[in-house]
Amino acid sequence: MTTHNTFFKYFNISQTEEKWGMYITSVGYSKVVPNENYPNQPHPQSHELTWNKGRILNDFYIIFISKGKGMYGSKSTPPMDISEGTCFFLFPQIWHRYKPDIKSGWEEYWVGFNGSYAQQLMLADFFSANAPLTNIKLNKDILVLFRRLLDTAKESSTGYPQQLAGITMQLLGLVNTISQHTEFDNDPVGRLISKAKFLLQESFENQLDMEYLASQLPMGYSSFRKAFKKVTGESPNQYHLNLRLNRAKDLLSSTALNINEIADQTGFENVFYFSKLFKKKNGISPSSFRKMNYPFDYQIL
Template sequence: MQKSYFKYLNTTPFEDKWGIYVTTVGYSKVDPNDHYPNQEHPQSHELTWNRGRILNDFYIIFISKGKGVYASALTDPAEVTAGTCFFLYPGVLHRYRPDPNVGWEEYWVGFNGYYIEKLMTQDIFDKQSPLVFLGPNKDILILFRQLIELIQASLPGYPQQIAGITMQILGLISNVVQHHEYVHDPVGKLIAKAKFIIQESFEDNLDMEKLAKQLPMGYSSFRKSFKRITGESPNQHHLNLRLQRAKNLLDTTILNINEVAEQTGFESVFYFSKLFKKKNGVSPKHYRENREAFIEKDDIDQ
């Protein structure tokens, strides 16, 4: 289960030269009737509904669960539902909060730089329409989690890596704005929602029959449609997500094999190692010891 986390980052002249730099990243789960915000932020970032707030950077806020409301000096109050992201612009008064009866889960990234300042004035994104409905988009969830993981690991060069991921997030949102994903395919929408739920809880044991009822779909129809659209069964998709996450942890952290197995939801390190070797041809230990060679091979294969 994702834990609440946030970090405010210092930037150096080198990040400024890069043209895009990240100033903050975070995730927060706000339960019904929680005080909002339910974390202590720097005074410059304090947010109250009555006073609103003005920031100096660009922000993307993604609401993965729950609902609430958003308003700014440029827009009237608007309902924000799960699957919606919204932009905050430098110097623009804004305010937002979850519905106290429902709560929400939010991811955010703050960013700036001379390249970003130019990009955000190119009529790609509209200040007058800062809300974008992405639906249950698993890709944006993956990218926000990668941001958090890279900052937590803080390996050399991570500021440039998180700048690149932020550009990916902007590209994904732009693609949805331009091409209106999730329009005329009701079954595709349900499978996209299922993929999102699986991605959000990939480290947990999931009952796929219960998941099908949540959509709602009959289990047989759900399984067939999921395989037709994704090329793999729901359970195989779930397992592959866990194994891919394990590879990422082996690549980017110093967690030992037991800790990697635990963080990816495997019941034992033996079972994890067995499935990892079946999927990748080598044990987790051998993969880590030779990861540079494997990363090079993956790049060539692609």
């Protein structure tokens, strides 16, 4: 199902996916605004969730809260607060419940998975049902992987179940790494720049006022620009532009969107300006890039 604030998809599992050892049962994104009922869209009966009743699922899930806050509880853990930057796991056959705060709402990404290899991995010592929450902070690489999951699910091109499984493995590896190595713990400025990079990654489809972004950290614009360039080697505007152009490359090589649609989805005012900047950065036009990199029929330009 797709709306302005929601996309989710549930998958039928074939013997091929089971033989692969890891298969994806669901992917999704939901934006829940303040004072909105949760969940804000109907899901299959097997996945219905209310705070009072909770639920039990048959698969593993990774859920990432990118904005807002709420609560989580399970058979293994008492109710606890969760905030933006929190990633938590759901385990099969373990009762759980969670919900956004009514005043703040939240934005959530999720992926459900299972399989013989998935069970072997999840039941080892890397992840625990007794400690299902990980504060990964606003890590831009986590966001990139979740969006790649959504793009792959939407496109549903040949071999996409195995692609989804591979991206989910990357997610698991990254979450495990972050939980063991907390970046910028003793560097407050570094934490602010890390948050800024996340916010820029989250907004690649829009033009951004960098002074407003700095005020959200909060940080003075001059200090923000200087610190950002020191950490990344680029100004905030150039960093954001490169994010949008790299996103365009991903869309050109992995989706059937036409170039006008890609220019629009990456926040460019018109296709001519987009094509000019794309060629300046990559040395070839968007249409030429697609012909070289799109694995199927490229007569969609």
